Amino acid sequence: MKSYIKRQLIRLRVYLIFDAIKRTKYIVKHNIFYSVGDNFFFQPRMLPSDPKLIKFGNNVTVASNVVFINHDLIYKVTNNIGKNLNYYAKPIEVKDNVFIGANVTILPNVKIGSNVIIAASSVVTKDVSDNSVVAGNPAKVITTFDEFISKRDKINNELINSENIEEIWRVFENEKQNK
16 A cells, blocks of 8 residues: 555656656656656656556657556456456557657557657557657558658758747748648
8 A cells, every 4th residue: 555655646746847857857866667768758747557567768758648558447347247357557668769749648568669750649559660650540650750850851941940939920821821
């Protein structure tokens, strides 16, 4: 019971750190996950139920409201109808150079390869191979990591300084009028 209370207090402490940089430092310092590589950034305020079943490689960014589900509670229903199932919990592994977009859900027993981008609001139900960009529910490969970087690199010169709000709106309006 003491370990359960301690885990819940840690989850509450992480939730109450409003600054994502400070939250990430706290998570790394206190070894919340099984392992975390260098250049790790964790924006969600909610920790998964079983963070020790999650491993992150180097250069991983996790955007806001990402949910890692590494277990299910189906046994609570099935055991009440005479179908005795055990508690199901499986690890989640995220390799190097991965960006996980906002509102993504990652299910148990998934390995995300290196050089991967997961688009916002995707649901990852199975392994994601290296050098992939995935999107959707369930998440499917939409392009390669290298192709995405090449496309983004081409428009990179067109990006404008976010300090100039008026210019950002002018470009936006021009793009919309030209469609």
